Amino acid sequence: MQTSEAKKVNYLSAQHTVASWLLTIDHKRIAILYLVSITVMFLIGGLMAAAIRAELLTPAGDLMGSDTYNKAFTLHGIVMVFFFLIPSIPATLGNFLVPLMIGAKDLAFPRINLLSWYIYMVGATIGIVATVTGGLDTGWTLYTPYSTAYATTNVVMPAIGLFITGFSSILTGLNFIVTIHKMRAPGMTWFRLPLFIWAQYATSIVMILATPVIAITVLMVAIDRGLGLGIFDPKAGGDPVLFQHLFWFYSHPAVYIMILPAMGVISEVIPCFSKKRIFGYNFIAASSLSIAIIGFFVWGHHLFTTPQSMYAAMAFSIITFAVAVPSAVKTFNWTATMYRGSVSFEAPMIYAFGFMGLFLVGGLTGLFLGALGLDLHVHDTYFVVAHFHYIMVGGAIMAYMAGLHFWWPKMTGRMYPEGPAKAAALLIFVGFNLTFFPQFLAGYAGMPRRYHYYPPEFQIFNVLSTAGSSILALGYLLPLGYLLWSLRYGRAAGRNPWGATGLEWMIDSPPSPHNFDETPVVTWEPYDYPDAHRRTAEHAASEAARV
Amino acid sequence: MSKHRYDPQATVRAYIMVFACLMIFTALTVAAAFVDLGAMNNAVAMAIAATKAVLVAMIFMHLRGGSPLNVLWISSGIFGFVIMIAFPLLDLLSRNILGIPGK
Numbered sequence: 001m002q003t004s005e006a007k008k009v010n011y012l013s014a015q016h017t018v019a020s021w022l023l024t025i026d027h028k029r030i031a032i033l034y035l036v037s038i039t040v041m042f043l044i045g046g047l048m049a050a051a052i053r054a055e056l057l058t059p060a061g062d063l064m065g066s067d068t069y070n071k072a073f074t075l076h077g078i079v080m081v082f083f084f085l086i087p088s089i090p091a092t093l094g095n096f097l098v099p100l101m102i103g104a105k106d107l108a109f110p111r112i113n114l115l116s117w118y119i120y121m122v123g124a125t126i127g128i129v130a131t132v133t134g135g136l137d138t139g140w141t142l143y144t145p146y147s148t149a150y151a152t153t154n155v156v157m158p159a160i161g162l163f164i165t166g167f168s169s170i171l172t173g174l175n176f177i178v179t180i181h182k183m184r185a186p187g188m189t190w191f192r193l194p195l196f197i198w199a200q201y202a203t204s205i206v207m208i209l210a211t212p213v214i215a216i217t218v219l220m221v222a223i224d225r226g227l228g229l230g231i232f233d234p235k236a237g238g239d240p241v242l243f244q245h246l247f248w249f250y251s252h253p254a255v256y257i258m259i260l261p262a263m264g265v266i267s268e269v270i271p272c273f274s275k276k277r278i279f280g281y282n283f284i285a286a287s288s289l290s291i292a293i294i295g296f297f298v299w300g301h302h303l304f305t306t307p308q309s310m311y312a313a314m315a316f317s318i319i320t321f322a323v324a325v326p327s328a329v330k331t332f333n334w335t336a337t338m339y340r341g342s343v344s345f346e347a348p349m350i351y352a353f354g355f356m357g358l359f360l361v362g363g364l365t366g367l368f369l370g371a372l373g374l375d376l377h378v379h380d381t382y383f384v385v386a387h388f389h390y391i392m393v394g395g396a397i398m399a400y401m402a403g404l405h406f407w408w409p410k411m412t413g414r415m416y417p418e419g420p421a422k423a424a425a426l427l428i429f430v431g432f433n434l435t436f437f438p439q440f441l442a443g444y445a446g447m448p449r450r451y452h453y454y455p456p457e458f459q460i461f462n463v464l465s466t467a468g469s470s471i472l473a474l475g476y477l478l479p480l481g482y483l484l485w486s487l488r489y490g491r492a493a494g495r496n497p498w499g500a501t502g503l504e505w506m507i508d509s510p511p512s513p514h515n516f517d518e519t520p521v522v523t524w525e526p527y528d529y530p531d532a533h534r535r536t537a538e539h540a541a542s543e544a545a546r547v
Numbered sequence: 548m549s550k551h552r553y554d555p556q557a558t559v560r561a562y563i564m565v566f567a568c569l570m571i572f573t574a575l576t577v578a579a580a581f582v583d584l585g586a587m588n589n590a591v592a593m594a595i596a597a598t599k600a601v602l603v604a605m606i607f608m609h610l611r612g613g614s615p616l617n618v619l620w621i622s623s624g625i626f627g628f629v630i631m632i633a634f635p636l637l638d639l640l641s642r643n644i645l646g647i648p649g650k
Contacts, residue, residue, distance in 0.1 A: 181616065209627040245635040296630055300638070310647075312638035 010413065010510040025110035026513055031096035032411070033117050034087060039480075041083040041124065046473065048076035053435075053469040056462045061453045069452035070137035071153070077140030078131060082162055083124045085396055086254060089261035090172055090207070091120070093403045094200050096411060098176055100504035100511065101194045103185025103520045108178040112171050120168035127161025130154050139450060141251070144232035144243040148224040155225055159218040166215040169257070173207030176200050185503070187522035191285070194502055194526055195278065198285040199264025202292035206253045206260070210296070214250035217243065241306050248299035256295040258392055259359075260288055262399030263330055266352050269402050270334050272500040273349035274341030277527045280333040287326035294323045304375045313372055320370030327363055331356065346498070347421035351402030354429040358394025362387060365440065380450075382461075383443025386436045394432055401428070401479065408483060409497045413510040414490030420482045427475035434468025496536040501527055506539040517543055565606045572599050 011028045014020075021029060051072050055063045064072065095113065099106050107113050130136070134154025138147040147155050180201050184193070220231050221243070230236020232243045271278045278284065300308060300316030334356060343349070365387040369375050378384060409415055442461035447454055454462070496505040503520055504511075520539075524531065576595050584591055605611040610618055 177620075205623070209624060213631060239639075241638070242635060245638070246631075249631050296627065297634070300634065303638075307642065309638045309641040309644075311641040311644075312634065315634075315637070 008508060009512060010508060011513045012412070012510050014513045023114070025106070025114050027095050027099050027107050027110065027113060028411070028511060030113050030117055031092050031094075034091040034095060034120070037117070037121060037124070038084050038087055038092065041079050041128075042476075044128065045076050045079035045084055046476065048072050048079065049469065050473060052076060053466040055452050056454070057466045059454050059456045059459050064452065066452055067135075067137060070139075070450070071131070071135040073450060074136045074139050075128075075131045078127060078136070078158060078162070080392075081140055081254070082165055083120075083127065085258045085392055086169060087120060087172075088258070088396065088400050089265060089403060090176070090200060090203055090257070091116075091168075093196075093265065093400075093407060094172070094176065094203075094261060097407065097504060098179055098197065098200055099183070100410075100507070100515055101197055101502055102180065102183060102188050103503050103516060103522065104179060104183035105514050105516065107175045108183055109171075109175050113175055116168040116171035116175070119171070120165055123161045123163070123165030123168065125161075126164065127158050130157030130161060141247060142218065142221055143247075144221065144224070144240045147221055148232055156222045159222045162218050163215045163222075166211045169207045169211045173204035173211075176204040177208070180204075185520050185522055188503075189522075191282065192522055192524075192526050193285075195267035195281065195284050195288075196261075196264035198288045199260045199267065202288035203257055203260045203264075205289075205292045206257050206295065210250045210253040210257075213246060214254075217246040217250070220246075241303065241308060244303050244306060245299070248302045249296075252299040252302065253292075253295045255388075255391060256291055258396040260291060262355065262359075262396045263288065265399045265403035265406070266334060266355055267330070268500075268502070269348045269352040269406050270337050271341075271527045271529065272406070272498050273346060273352070274338045274343050275499070275529050276337055276341035277525075277529055278333065279336035279339075280329070281526065283329050284333050287329040290326040291323060294319065294326070298323055298370075301370050301375070304372060305379045317370055317372050321367060324363060324367055327359075331360060331363075345422070347416075347418060347425055348402045348406035348498075350422055350425040350429075351398050351405060354425060354432075355395060355398040355402060358390050358398060358429075358432065362390030362394055365390065378443055380448055381443035382439040382447045382449055385449050386439035386443060389436045389439075394436070398428070398432075401425070404479075404483075406498070407504075408486070409493030410504055410509045410511070412487055412490070413493055413508075414486045415493050415497060416479075416482050416486040416490055420478060424475050424478040424482075427471055427478065431468050431471030431473075431475050435465050435472050436468070438462075438464040438468075495540060496533065499532050501529060501532045501535070505532070506536050517546065561606055565602050568602055569599055 011026055021033065024030060024033075051063070052069070055061065055069055055072075061069070095107070098104075131154070134157065136151075136155060136158050137153045138151050138155060142155070142159065180193075180197060223229055224231045224233070224238075228236075230238045232238045232240045234240065267278060267284055297319045298316055300312055301320045303316075304313055365383070369378065369384065369387060405416070405421060438461040442458050442465075443449075445458065445461075447458045447461070493509045495507065495509055497509075498505075503516075503522070506520070507516060524535070528535075572595050576592060579588075579591050579595065604621060608617075608621075610621060
């Protein structure tokens with residue numbers, strides 16, 4: 001069967017020209033285009049992180065001055081947030097998997113899907129080129145009045161880059177929502193959808209409703225700066241706090257654009273490597289929607305130290321605590337899924353364990369920051385830096401790595417070597433904690449963020465952090481090596497190497513250009529683990545019989 | 548998708564009528580700008596704009612007679628917009644009511 005499968009045309013072997021890739025409307029190829037693009041962005045952002053950590057090794061500004069340092073952390077933030085994390089899981093794994101998981105042949109709007117990648121490339125290129133050539137020193141938050149009135153660096157062009165990139169996100173969200181509503185296979189009811197799909201759906205809601213606001217906000221910054229309208233200038237009747245309201249109206253839900261798909265990945269990986277039906281399917285699905293909705297009401301917790309009214313602050317604080325509830329529901333349900341399961345420790349599962357531990361720390365320290373009193377103490381310190389890296393890197397990137405390893409055999413048809421993959425997962429976990437845990441301590445002790453020099457008493461934390469970042473970098477480079485190696489030398493994966501449930505595991509690896517030879521009819525419940533292998537075998541046999 | 552029978556003539560007639568209404572409301576907006584209505588200036592301008600938006604959404608975007616799902620999605624967009632306006636207003640209007648500087 002392996003030989004006959006190998007001869008079948010798949011989406012990778014269907015055509016080989018450059019044009020066939022650049023003009024493709026196959027969701028799987030577009031996912032690969034995104035995968036390559038965001039990996040380049042990750043390397044650029046990572047390079048800036050390395051520069052920042054190298055500079056902070058000693059209290060003095062040895063390697064760069066304030067201006068260069070400001071530009072380095074701004075580039076790091078903008079690239080990692082807007083050009084890597086936000087498109088990471090939705091645009092790569094989401095693009096690849098949404099049609100496969102619901103039994104569709106493609107997304108609802110394949111051409112719009114390709115357009116979203118081109119828009120992303122144009123926006124990201126403008127953003128990167130502008131930030132590298134002129135430099136931008138406002139931090140990724142572009143706070144006014146510095147960005148509108150005082151910054152002498154290149155503010156407008158990166159803002160245009162962000163404005164353009166936002167449309168890519170909106171188009172992806174739109175495509176997913178329409179696809180999930182309209183293109184599910186017969187029998188694939190809402191409560192038979194994989195939880196990854198629920199997570200993508202919830203994420204798409206946030207993408208569509210929040211992204212236009214950041215687009216218009218950065219446009220207002222550009223207009224304010226260029227024409228001096230004074231929208232955010234108190235002297236002209238404007239309000240700099242209004243900028244923060246608008247910026248965080250998007251940028252806090254943007255955290256959920258990063259973490260909700262991550263949670264979707266974990267909801268697939270944990271039942272597979274526990275060989276057990278997921279605990280509390282309905283609650284996990286509902287909690288994704290709850291996070292997406294409640295997440296729209298919490299942005300004011302970024303403004304506790306501004307002149308924001310104390311009543312608004314109290315409201316935002318209370319709702320911030322509320323949004324922790326659905327996140328906790330998921331965490332408890334994942335844990336309960338593993339209870340008495342047949343747990344195995346393949347690389348995706350190790351990443352998933354890493355996600356759970358790190359997301360827990362990130363989430364709980366988020367509650368510290370949501371408390372009105374404590375936030376004043378740690379605001380703008382390394383405590384905040386550590387917190388959001390535990391969510392975005394420890395949470396979102398760990399899950400992205402888990403998902404990439406989990407579905408890599410499906411995407412490429414090849415298995416990667418398990419030993420190095422496990423080693424990389426462990427290296428990332430150790431390196432990550434060594435990098436960011438000391439930053440909690442430094443921040444709590446009062447070390448402010450965004451300075452390239454600091455009092456000597458903070459050096460021990462920074463030395464640990466820089467040492468950890470070296471291990472972390474190694475952990476990230478290792479997968480780049482063995483995943484590329486596996487493309488040529490990895491053993492054939494077969495249809496379902498993990499014994500997982502889900503429609504995507506019933507078809508060839510890599511899938512054919514049109515995904516399914518015949519539209520599947522779903523008659524079973526999701527995560528029906530005892531029957532996973534049997535179902536894949538039956539599907540393969542029925543395909544063979546048709547041939 | 549529409550539950551109503553498709554009638555091209557009726558559809559075109561509706562489009563023309565809506566277009567005419569939009570033009571009339573645009574003229575009204577310009578006219579209102581030349582009349583000082585005091586505190587009502589903004590309210591009148593917003594009311595005219597909102598009416599035009601409703602006409603576009605209902606007729607041009609086929610919300611009238613369309614799927615309830617479309618109505619739900621449009622409503623969620625409006626809901627998001629209301630949150631975006633309401634919470635910063637909550638902040639703005641409740642600043643300094645205790646006379647505590649900075650709060």
